[in-house]
Amino acid sequence: MNCEEARLLIGAEPQASAPELEAHVQQCAGCARFREEMRALDADIRRALARPPEAAPARARRQPTAWRQWALAASVVLATLAVFGVWLLRPSDSLAHEVVEHIQQEPESWLATQHVDAPQIEEALRGAGVELNVTSDKVLYAQSCWFRGHYVPHLVLQTARGPVTIIILRHEKVRARGSFQEAGMTGVIVPAEHGSIAVLARGRANPDALAGEMQQDVRWLPGTR
Numbered sequence: 001m002n003c004e005e006a007r008l009l010i011g012a013e014p015q016a017s018a019p020e021l022e023a024h025v026q027q028c029a030g031c032a033r034f035r036e037e038m039r040a041l042d043a044d045i046r047r048a049l050a051r052p053p054e055a056a057p058a059r060a061r062r063q064p065t066a067w068r069q070w071a072l073a074a075s076v077v078l079a080t081l082a083v084f085g086v087w088l089l090r091p092s093d094s095l096a097h098e099v100v101e102h103i104q105q106e107p108e109s110w111l112a113t114q115h116v117d118a119p120q121i122e123e124a125l126r127g128a129g130v131e132l133n134v135t136s137d138k139v140l141y142a143q144s145c146w147f148r149g150h151y152v153p154h155l156v157l158q159t160a161r162g163p164v165t166i167i168i169l170r171h172e173k174v175r176a177r178g179s180f181q182e183a184g185m186t187g188v189i190v191p192a193e194h195g196s197i198a199v200l201a202r203g204r205a206n207p208d209a210l211a212g213e214m215q216q217d218v219r220w221l222p223g224t225r
Helices: 003-012 019-027 029-050 065-089 091-104 118-126 207-217
Strands: 130-132 139-147 150-159 162-169 178-182 185-191 196-201 218-220
Touching: 003 019, 003 029, 019 029, 029 091, 091 139, 091 162, 091 178, 091 185, 091 196, 118 130, 118 139, 118 150, 130 150, 139 162, 162 207, 185 207, 196 207, 207 218
Parallel strands: none
Antiparallel strands: 130 218, 139 150, 150 162, 162 196, 178 185, 185 196
16 A cells, blocks of 8 residues: 555545554554644534534524535535545645655765675666666665555765755655655655656755666566565
């Protein structure tokens, strides 16, 4: 189950607790927060609907009851759509934030100066079922990291303008290219044949050009889940 599927299920039934959903939210902080917010909103709506109407002036009581019911129903729907829509229309925002958080947990990745040998690069890529058309003399850091319930390759490549981080996200779909800035990093997440690719840089390095190259250079191996 990916994040979009999880949030659709949570939005439809905030109290849902299917095994696949529970396994996902245990590994995904973004979806766990979304479920907490949706459950809080659901509880607020239930309390509002259960609250007895307050005494109203005689003139107000003469107004049609149906109109007040429609107004309440409309407010509930709008509140639900406001919260649910923010998460569904911009799922990449949460993904980008979690990518940044992951990189911050490995600060040594930016400090690497020694090139990684080919076997270590292959080991970092193998768990995600991908190959990368890049020579080892450009790779300064290569690890297979646990991210949102899957192992993903976390690489740092040396460019003319400084190091750039690449995280290949086979199990995270995005509909379109999205750029972001956070914690002193400039990043972009681009769609790929299977999943997506996150590219982040600091300083003068430009992640956009490298993101385009990665879309061409990553080879997605068949039969990988």
